[in-house]
Amino acid sequence: MRAPFNRLFHVVVCGVLILSTAALAEPLRLPTIFGDHMVLQRDLPVVLWGWAQPGQSVQISMASQNKSVKADAQGQWRAQLAPLQTSPVGTMLTVKTNDRTIEFSDVLVGEVWLCSGQSNMEWRVSQSDGAEQEIANADCPLIRHIEIDHVMRPEPQDDVASKKGWEVCSPKTVPSFTAAGYFFGRELFDQLDVPIGLVNSCWGGSNIEAFTSLEGFKQVPSLSEYVSRIEGSQPDNPTYKKVVTETMVAAQQWLIQTEQALETGQRVTLPPALPKGVLPLMDWADPANKHNAMINGLVPYRIRGSIWYQGESNHAEGMLYVDKTRALVRGWRQAWAQPELPYYYVQIAPYVYGEEDPEILATFWEAQEAIEKEIPHTGMVVIHDVGNLRDIHPRNKKPVGRRLALQALNKTYGKDVVCGGPQFARLRLEGETLRVRFTRTGRGLVTSDGKAPDWFEIAGENGVFVPAQARIEGTSVMLSHGGIKKPSAMRYAWSKMAEPNLRNKEGFPVSPFRAGEIPERALVDGLVKQAKAYSLVYSTDIGAAGTTQKTAAYRVDRAHEIGSFDRVAYFLVLKKSDEPLQYVWVSMDPFVAQAAKLGIPTTDTDVTFRQWVGQMTVQSNVPGVVSGEGIKGYIEFWPNNYNAINSDSVENASDEAF
Structure with missing residues (x-):
């Protein structure tokens, strides 16, 4: 009985092995981004790739070009066609092996753009102002759109998902298109008269980290914690x-x-x-998981550039957003092997954000404007004039898309068009008046309502900002206030509620900004002699910001400008009504290597921080605070009610007051 049993066992196992081997032989397949009605990028080599049986020959033909490649041992293949010329006439792309043929019909050649971000990029044409008329006028078959499905994955995927695939623009299909992307593409089509392909890969509520690759994070030292998080979650680490x-x-x-x-x-x-x-990075706010599933599988499908509408989920981060954008852009440029890949983005609109400090959003606008100045081949559009303070989703998406298109037309396609609003150039004191000079004024400075420029504020020696009297003089705005004889600083639209009226005659608004010497810099230099050797990194008014905010609202945030440093100092000033000013200066050896980690800690970090510091210097005029040099110090921060026990035996620390 044993011999027949053994023979039967061997036959069954052999059958399983044969079936398993056959299952590994994948039939010819291409990624989801390839499909009927797609648009291929003109004037750049066309890259095609996919899967077949290992060693199998794959033939590609399109527009009189023929290529033949072989799948490697893993069944992967890749081919490249010579650059294609613009083609508004649909043609056939054929990919075949000895046992299967795939034909993609109605393929156009034109301009392809990635549209990404969160809900304001995802916002559909059907939800936008004037939707009925725009939908009726959407008979534009040379515009094509593909929407990438919402997916998160902890590791990079070699394909994306799309239920609809490529769609031809028509009154029937356009209602579900990204509105900002559609109006961007429509303006490009009207000006360039070439087919337009829109790759819509966005997800409402997302932070920027989710769309950033591991390779992008690796290129920005200040974001090393994200590298550690991603690599630490990978099984081969x-x-x-x-x-x-x-x-x-x-x-x-x-x-x-x-x-x-x-x-x-x-x-x-x-x-x-x-x-x-x-654990796998599958939480909503985890880094890279949307890039892995919604961007990585698009590469290396050729695109001309990208447009980005996001920031609401990161709006409390100030200048840190500049580094995060740097990581996003560098990662995309590396992935597509296009070091100058254009990146045009939207500065988010004014919005109430509940009881949040009004200046938090202003500091984020400042960070968004810095992106354009610090990262090459980028451009920002300002939309303070199209928002709704009570709706985080401005519904007037047509000017948003048009302004993005004008950025591309000017900077990518070399068209002689005005693509942005006036920009601050310099500040000068003239008597008791501040002259604020602008560049990019186009045909001149104007206001949208014909009234004097609003939302300008100035400050004098006391550091208190008050509304300024403003008037336009050529390419400048002149600011003054009867109660300030020597103004030293100014700011414009520095509030989450600001919907200012200054713009150029072409209709582009001015972005919020601030300039001048912050008064407390002069104060600290006057009180503490050694302060002049230090650079101001952060400044905040704790009284104005309160103590319950999730993040600090900084008057000054220059952390991104600071490289290495060998000393750190904190200066605290307290001014009570009708009482002398009190201050404390504390300097020490650095306890972190990055300036971005020197700001005010928040409970959101959920981290208990305890650190000894060396060579501490204390200078103060507060009774009971001992001044001195060469002191061994201690820093601690608790995100909750802390333990009263002085477990680290800090000299002079109290177990009773906590």
Whole structure:
């Protein structure tokens, strides 16, 4: 009986092996981004790729070009066609092997743009102002649109998902198109008269980190924590293996202890859990997971550039957003192997954001404007005039898309068009008046309502900003206030509620900005002699910002401008009504390497920070605060009610006051 059983066993196993091997032989397939009605990028080499059986020959033909390549040992293949000329007439792209043929019909050649971001990019034509008329006028078959499905993955994927695939623009299809993207594409089509392809890969509520690749984070040192988080969650990472192994050992010990507890009638404890750091990055706010599933699989499908409408989910981060954008853009440019890939983006609109400090959004606008200045081949559009303070989704998307298109027409296509509003150039004191000079004024400075420029504020020696009297003089705005004889600083539209009226005659608004010497800089230099050797990085009014904000509202945030440093100082000033000014200056050896980590800590970090610092210098006029040099100091921050025990034996620290 044994021999027949063995023979039967071998036959079954052999059959399984044959079936498994056959399953590995994948038939010819291309990524989802390739489909009927697609638009290929003109004037650039066309890259095609996909999967077939290992070693199988793949033939590609289009527009009199023929290519033949072989799939590698993993069944992957890649081919490149010579650059194609503009073609508004649909043609056929054929890809075949000896056992399968795939034909893509109605393929156009023109300009292809990636449209990405969060809900304001996702906002559909049907939801926008004037939707009925725009839909009726959308018979434009040379505009094509593909919407990428919402997916998150912890590792980069080699394909994306799209239920609809490429769609031809018509009154029937356009209602679901990205509105900002459609109006962008429509303006490009009207001006360039070539087919336009829009790749819509966005997801409402997303932060910028989710659309940023690991490779992008690696290129920005200040964002190394994201590199650690991503790599630490990958199974082939040494840290991952170490943490999982340690958890396994702890779990085995727990099993032993639990068995003993059950035998002796003792209470059992909870088992050790895997630390969050090794779990897949599938939470909504985790980095890279949307890039992995919604961007990575598009590469290397040729595109001309990208447009981006996002920021609401990051609006409380100030200048940190500049570095995060730098990571996003560098990652995309590396992925597409296009180091000058254009990136045009929208400065988010004014919005109430509940009870949040009005200046938090203003500092974010400042960061968004800095992107255009610091990252080459980018451009920002301002939309303070099209928003709704009570609706985070401005419905007037047509000027948004048009302004993005004008950025591209000017900077990418070399058209002689005005593509933005006036920009601050310099500030000069003339008697008791501040002259604010602008560039990019086009045909001149005007106001939208014909009244004097509004939302300008100036400050004098006391550092208090008050509304300024403003008037236009050529390419300048002159600012004054009867109660300020020597104004030293100004700011414009510095509030989440600001809907200012200054613009150029072409209709482009001025972005919020601030300039001048912050009065407290002069104050600290006057009180503390050594302060002149330090650069001002952060400045904030704690009284105005309060203590319950999730982030600090900085008057000054220059962390992104600071490189290495060898000393750190904090200066605190307290001014009570009718009482002398009190101050404390504390300088020390640096306790972090990045200036971005020197700001005010918040409870959102959920981190307990305790750190000894060396060579501390204290200078103060407050009774009871001892001044001195060469002091060993201690810094601590708790995101909750902290333990009163002085566990680190800090000299002169109290266990009673906490």
